[in-house]
Every structure is written in structure tokens, then in C-alpha cells.
Amino acid sequence: MRFLARRLVNYVLMLFLATSLVYFLASFFMDPRSNYLSRNPRPPMASIDASLTAANINDKTPIFERYWNWITGIVLHWDWGLSPTQEPVSGAITSRIGASVQLLSLATVLGIVIGVGLGVYTATRQYKWQDRVLGGISTFFLVVPTAVLALGVVIGAIWLNQAVGFRLFYVTGLHSYEGHNWLLKLSDLAQHLILPTIVLTVITAVTYHLTQRTYLLDTMNADYVRTARAKGLPLNVAIRKHALRTSLIPTTVNVAFTVAGVFTGAVITETIFAINGLGKYFITSLVNNDINASVAIAAFGGACALIAALLADVAVAWIDPRVRIS
Amino acid sequence: MADIELAVTAAAAAEVVADEQGTTLRRTGRLALIARRFVRRRSAVVGVVMLLLLVVFAFVGPMIARWGYDEPDFLALAQPPGAEHWFGTTTGGSDVFALVARGLGRSLLIGILSSLATTVVAALIGTTIAFFEGWVERVGMWILDMLLVVPSFLLIAMITRSASGTGGWLILTLALTAFGWIGYARVLRTLTLQLRELDYVHAARYMGVGSFTIIRRHLVPNLGSVLIIQTVLGVVGAVNSETALSFLGLGVKAPDTSLGTILQAGQSVVLTSPWVLLAPSLFLVALTFSMQLIGDGLRDAIDPYSRSGGKA
Numbered sequence: 103m104r105f106l107a108r109r110l111v112n113y114v115l116m117l118f119l120a121t122s123l124v125y126f127l128a129s130f131f132m133d134p135r136s137n138y139l140s141r142n143p144r145p146p147m148a149s150i151d152a153s154l155t156a157a158n159i160n161d162k163t164p165i166f167e168r169y170w171n172w173i174t175g176i177v178l179h180w181d182w183g184l185s186p187t188q189e190p191v192s193g194a195i196t197s198r199i200g201a202s203v204q205l206l207s208l209a210t211v212l213g214i215v216i217g218v219g220l221g222v223y224t225a226t227r228q229y230k231w232q233d234r235v236l237g238g239i240s241t242f243f244l245v246v247p248t249a250v251l252a253l254g255v256v257i258g259a260i261w262l263n264q265a266v267g268f269r270l271f272y273v274t275g276l277h278s279y280e281g282h283n284w285l286l287k288l289s290d291l292a293q294h295l296i297l298p299t300i301v302l303t304v305i306t307a308v309t310y311h312l313t314q315r316t317y318l319l320d321t322m323n324a325d326y327v328r329t330a331r332a333k334g335l336p337l338n339v340a341i342r343k344h345a346l347r348t349s350l351i352p353t354t355v356n357v358a359f360t361v362a363g364v365f366t367g368a369v370i371t372e373t374i375f376a377i378n379g380l381g382k383y384f385i386t387s388l389v390n391n392d393i394n395a396s397v398a399i400a401a402f403g404g405a406c407a408l409i410a411a412l413l414a415d416v417a418v419a420w421i422d423p424r425v426r427i428s
Numbered sequence: 429m430a431d432i433e434l435a436v437t438a439a440a441a442a443e444v445v446a447d448e449q450g451t452t453l454r455r456t457g458r459l460a461l462i463a464r465r466f467v468r469r470r471s472a473v474v475g476v477v478m479l480l481l482l483v484v485f486a487f488v489g490p491m492i493a494r495w496g497y498d499e500p501d502f503l504a505l506a507q508p509p510g511a512e513h514w515f516g517t518t519t520g521g522s523d524v525f526a527l528v529a530r531g532l533g534r535s536l537l538i539g540i541l542s543s544l545a546t547t548v549v550a551a552l553i554g555t556t557i558a559f560f561e562g563w564v565e566r567v568g569m570w571i572l573d574m575l576l577v578v579p580s581f582l583l584i585a586m587i588t589r590s591a592s593g594t595g596g597w598l599i600l601t602l603a604l605t606a607f608g609w610i611g612y613a614r615v616l617r618t619l620t621l622q623l624r625e626l627d628y629v630h631a632a633r634y635m636g637v638g639s640f641t642i643i644r645r646h647l648v649p650n651l652g653s654v655l656i657i658q659t660v661l662g663v664v665g666a667v668n669s670e671t672a673l674s675f676l677g678l679g680v681k682a683p684d685t686s687l688g689t690i691l692q693a694g695q696s697v698v699l700t701s702p703w704v705l706l707a708p709s710l711f712l713v714a715l716t717f718s719m720q721l722i723g724d725g726l727r728d729a730i731d732p733y734s735r736s737g738g739k740a
Contacts, residue, residue: 116570120577127583131590241724245716247668249675249691250709257698369581370672374695384582385676388589396586403579 183394213306221314358414472725489529554616
């Protein structure tokens, strides 16, 4: 317990410093004043300054004063600041997180399960045709940029819709049904979700396939597996009981550290499928020079990564008998 | 991704050391051996040929193109591929052939430069952190972990968005390097942990050789094979990041162009003029796939335990 507490304190400190770093970088690189200057007719300077100051993003205020206002707002009121349009960031981000979770949770779980499964399957058949074919397919999908993959899926779906003559898949948004029939509601969600889920699942699965294959191959040649084999244990049992367990440890750590990666991969997917998730929110806030929103998103991403890292620690301790928490 | 090589190349490094101490037999040189094993893999050779063709296209394409990439033909808007415009035109009348040739060159340049720079930075920092043990290592690792908390994609996007004009690709390259080395340095640090216990590293240290000299002379060269493979595969990663950012309108922007930028233009006209999307997609996939094939081939050629290429 003390171990966990210490680690938690360390993580909170890391998150605090990382978020502050992003805050300073964002304040340095983003220029919300230009939003107003490019308006036609241009509003009077005094009113521009007033709006910027109200949102605590006026570049005429010293940066440390802005930082202090920002950080005390979060610590005291959990207030993540205002957009240049004076809209509170906290509320806007919460609804986007909801959409992102709907989109990502299924795909992430599917991707990990399919990927690790494929990795184990191909590792036990190293250099046989199954391994070569599946490995080739995965390598191909690994290098295809997300944008190309997602656009390909969109083209395929549109073609299929035209072929069957009615709208089987929706290529944009997350909901379009407005009624109260939960069955129709569910099928509506499925029609929207299936395409982005395919894209995200493929992206996640191929990485896990290739890494899990390597990890398992490494442990399959380890001494303790050979010993187990020499004692007469059939290959499949030896792999399942001894090699698999060890080879899952690095995968577990990987899962933790790719949470941030899933998040960025979703930026493209959300943009193409026009889903109002965090990724899309991030792009809009960048384009709008919305300092506070960008920092809040970065902080959320960082918090996710750290929670995942903590869970990974616990999971590794559970899988690996050699790890003693001390 | 980078973790895969970890175990493989640690073994490779050990083998190389044993190799250099022992054999007095007449033997094939190491480079010749690697080259021979590399050439034996058909997929790797295909990768090299594909890459060469692409590089030639990026160089020659702009010369033989009938139109400049920044010279729209207002008499041919959204034309399908034909004699005048080989890959067709965009809705704005730009020649897709010229765009793709120019964009491919940009994407290649950004990918290769930032991958090289990332490797150098990661190698120096990763080995340094591992070499000095003690508090340098603890503080260094803590900072690395802290930097990993920040989603680097967001920061890169933030920085390149503020850049504009034709210098944008340089800023993008710098940003990709500035935030791309972190996870990689971690992996190299783990590898160096084993290297720093080697006898000749200890010996050099007791002889009073400067720390930086040891790092440069003994540690970094020992990581050679990992670094080469990572640089090749890093190009794939960098090209993918570049495409993603440009696609979102945050990377390379008009008047300059890159494959991601053309994809973005093609996205809105998927149904009416699919060739705008198809041409850059094909070139992009060919580019990343060829790099991946070369990287895989190199890995198998350098790794002495690999069983995939027959006996060398």
C-alpha cells in the first residue's frame, strides 16, 4: 500500500510538471489575439484586450501571472479556464470524452484480444505459411497510414451501400436516430460505430500481433521452457503454462504506454468519420488558438497514460511471480 | 515497436563481440556477410527496388511533368487521368502528377531527416543516462518518464501549426525530432545497461578515458545494428506522423505540399474525383511498405540467430 501511495504521489507530480510544460509551450506558440485581428471589421483594441483578459489568455499579461491564475483555478475550483469564445473548457471536454469512450473502448479491447491471439497463433507456427501470410498482412496494415486506411474503408462502405441499395453503414457521426425505441437506437449506434471500430481495431491489432509474436518467440527458447519440454511436457502445454505467461509481461506494459497512442490514432479516425470526440476537439482548439482547451486535453491524455501505467504495474505484479512489491 | 529489437539485438551484439575476438579462419567480412544475407531475402530486395524507383520518381517527376505543382490549369478542373494530365487534376486544376512527385520528395525528406536526427539524439541521451548510473540515471529516467506523459503528437501539432509558408517542412522536421526521441532513448538506455558492464568499458573507465569519449567510442558503436534498423524503421514512423499532421491541416501547408496535404485535398472529393486520393495513397503505401521491407530484411541479415534466410 505504501508502495502504491508513493508511486501515486510521483505520478501526480509528473502530471503536474508535464501539464505546466504544455501550458508554457502552448502560451508561447499559440496566438489567440490573431483570432480577433483577422476579423472583419476588426473590433477595437480595447475590446480585444478585454475578451482576452477575461479568458486569461492575454499576451500582454505576464505569463507567470496567467499561469498562476490558471493553476489556482484548477486547484481551487476544478476550473480549466475559458476558450477565446468565453466558453468554459471543463464542460466542453466532458461531453467529448463521452463520445471518445464510446468509440474507443470496444475497438481497444477487440484490438488487444485479436492482436495477442494472432501473435500467439503465428509464434507457435513460426515460418510456416500461416505465419508468413498473416505476418505479411499485418506488416502491410502496420505501414498503411491511418488516413489512407480510413478513407479506403469509407470508399468501400459507400460502394457497398450503393450495391445493396440502402444505407447499411453511416460514414459520419455517432448517432442519427432520434426516437426512444432502444432496439433501433442500438442498431443505429452499431451502424455508425462499425466502420471506425474496424479501422481502430485493425490499427491496434497489427501492432500487438507483431510484438506478441516476437515476445513469445523469445521466451519459447528460454531455459525453463526447454526444461519443461525435457521433462516430457507437450509443446502446447509448455507454451501455455510457461512461455505465454512471461511473454505477456512486456505486452501488458505496452498496452499501458499505447493508451496515448490510441488517443492520437483516433484523431485521424474521428476527423474522417466526423465524430465529435476528443481528437476532433483537439484539432478545433488548435485551429482556434484555444490555449486552455489544448492544455486540458493534453492533461487528460497524460492522466490516462499514468492511470494505465499504474494498472500495468499491478497487472505485471499479478502475472509475474518474480515481481515482489517492496 | 522499438522493444521488439531489444532482445534480438542484445544477442546480436554479444555475437559480434565473440566474433571479433576469436576466429582466425579466413572468413567473409561482416558487411559482405550481411549484404549476402540481405540480398537472399526476396522481400528485402523488392523493398530496395521499390524505394529506388520512388526516389527516382521524386527527382525526375518534377522535371518531366508538363505542369508545375504550383501552376494550376484552369481549363481542366477535376479532370480524370489523361494525356495532358497523367494522374488527372484536382478541383482547383492542379496537376496531380506534379503534386505527387513534389509531395513524395517532401515526405521522403522529412521522414529521412527527422529519423536520422531522432536516432542521433536518442542514442546520445539514452547511453549517457545509462552510463553515469547513480543520481544522473535516476533523474534522467524520471525526466524521460515525465516527458512520455505529454502526448507528443499534440505538442508537434501545436508547434508546426504556428509555422507557415515554405519553411514549414523544416519546422515539422525539427518538431518530429524534438518529441520523437523520448521513448526510443528509454529502449537504448536499457540496452546500454548491459554494455556498460563490459570489461573493456570498465577498463577504459579505470584508465581515465573521458566519459564522453567512452560513450562515443564504445557504447554507441556497440548499438550500431539497433541504430541502423531503428533509423530505417523510424522513417516509416516519421512519414506516418508527417502524413497525419498534414492531413489534419497542421503540418505542411499550401503553397508547399506533401503526400498528407494532397490526401487532405482528395478526401472531400472521394466520390467525384477518386484519382486525387488514389495516386498519393498508392505512393504513400509504396514508400512506407518498402522501408518496412528493408528494415525487416536488415534485421534478419544482422541478427545471427535468425533462421528465416537459410544459412549464410
